[in-house]
Amino acid sequence: MAAKKLRRAKLSQELCERLSRYQITTCQDFLCLSLLELMKVTGQSYRNVQKLLRQVSLACAPKMQTAYEMKVRRSVNPSSAFLSTTLHSLDKVLHGGVPCGSLTEITSPPGCGKTQFCIMMSVLATLPVSMGGLDGAVVYIDTESAFSAERLVEIAGNRFPTYFDSDEKLFCMTRSVHLYRELTCDSVLKRIKSLEEEIISKKVKLIIIDSVASVVRKEFDTKLQGNLAERSNFLARGASLLKYLAEEFSIPVILTNQITTSLSNGLAIPADLVSPADDLFLSEVSGASGSGKKESGCVTAALGNTWSHSVNTRLILQYHELPTRQILVAKSPVAPFSVFFYTIEKSGLVLQDGKDQSDLTWEGTNPALQTIQSHAWFQDLSEVQKAEGRENSTETHSGLQGATALCLD
Template sequence: MATRILKRSGVSDEMCERLKRHQIESCKDLLSLTPIEVMHAAGLSYQKTLGLLQSVSKAIAPPITTALEMWKQQSNSCFSTSLPALDKLLRGGLPCGTITEVTGPSGCGKTQMCMMLSVLATMPKSEGGLDSSVIYIDTESAFSAERLVEIAKSRFPNYFNCKERVMQMAGRVLLFRELTCHDVLQRLERLEEDIISTSAGLIILDSVASVVRKEFDTTLPGILMQRSNLLSHEATILKYLAHQFNIPVVLTNQITTHVGGQGSASSAEVDSGFVTAALGNTWSHCVNTRLIVQYVTTQQRQILIAKSPVAPFAVLNYTIQKQGICIDGNDSQETLYRGTDPGLQPIRVRTEFSYNLNRSAD
């Protein structure tokens, strides 16, 4: 990938330092220059400059992979969610090397899911974890360290039965609060070094839509294209990192009203449209697996597998407890989806609230 630093592309430390003095640090910086410009910056002959450019180009070119190689790697290519019913449908869990999106209305447990996965990733492989650190990018200031510890102690009480293990787990979840599109993009572009230096095995971006929807007014001319270009760039970086390190990448997304379409019957539908995942069709094709969380009642919720290369369209009921997401029973309900794009699956939102209006006597 072009944003890879030169040192990771086989260029010597001495040459990297020489090029750095000319603000040439990534493969993109180098390959954007003419051979003459590189020759002067590197202090090489013309023929050696061509050799340098060719070796860097080969280093970032996508490798050829056969179906047989992918098949052999399949057994170690899933990350368990600790939800057996969901793992069974996904044939092992969240696929490594790809992007999984969790989308749904506020309060449905998207961040709870992310924290639950973060805890699990830090645990030993013998316990179903990845024995790795976690890079957690928070764009909504929704992360809670107290809730992370509560989930760990409640969900895995036998493992987190001592303070030392809890402290070790919390120390392996690396939190980055990035509150603008520019900051998120810069963080993603530096993420390769962070993954290597911290031995990260899971990347979480919670949420991909938050800063984008605040900064881009798509009613203005040309803004939709700019937003699409930014999202495509972010998706390209994340896909590269997922594939390069064979790790799962988990994103959360928000909801929006899809106007002028025909969805299946749903309590969220109105005459002019229905609620669906935000960021549009182009973005929906950037994610490999899409899980939708939605309301059934004020207490009960559902996980829908709306898009997956291996799983059927299915529905699982769940509640949010002290230990995080809890699936109701072990059975799933497979549903025939009537539509052209499962990414446009209608989403149920909370439409009413119950309040206790009784007051105690003064």
């Protein structure tokens, strides 16, 4: 709440302009100064400065509300609580979709559809409320240069062909998605700090950052002394600002994350300390499939345990038997651990509701340590050999097969 702009604390325009000349623009900047410093920069008396301090403190202090008031407000306007993903089964588990007022993280290996999900949600946020949208604009911060305007139009036209039946509607939709390419941590943080005014002026209803891990891992090599502390500080500041924006304006914030390798073969290496070069390391499996032997490594969400506590909801996308993939609800304050199958098509992500889920072996665990299947399993080679009439083969193998990405992630 301290990130709130001073002009929203009901200070006079003249005083706000005077303070801005001293780079004092937020409630936090104001409250961190002593009384003498405030008297100097405001040019006001001791008593008036005390009044200003009380006014600013009240403006940024969280307002108390009862659970009943929250329930009534959401029952009057249910659309203000969630942004529907249009994936019916997933929305049902999440009680309506991606929650407003909190941070939702999408984690997956490359090629599973993180960016496709973000582009699809951009389309949905611009839809009218009657269609499950938020009837607003989208701020899309792209740190990997992966956003595609052509894909945005393709998803819109194929997912809602009746609504987007003219070039004019597609034009209006694309004008509502504001894209920013920020390739450094500093530029991302500056952009986040500037979003408050933009949310108000452009009626922004959704913020997307694709991806947080990309800029962090390019700039902070955790093997160098001091880098881990700096990285943690950046992530904490960014998460705090985004939480404020989400709560203050009751909008959803979607962030994408990458994967990392956590080793378990006698070495206790925290995910925070794993080098980015290890990201594509595969879980090593001993023996045949189903042998139950212990894995020597596993793939988990990047950025560590502290970051996992900053996000309120975590969805994991992972490989399954091609062409299907899985959505895992790994962390949510309202939903149980759940798994859904999906494919990526011209209309975006499409759930395969009729697919049998009886063979699932995934169980809910600590979301920060949840293993992610980064490649598709294939049959034991001995079965393939038998089918080809080579039962006399002396070797049998089991392992992992590289999965071909169906779309850019």
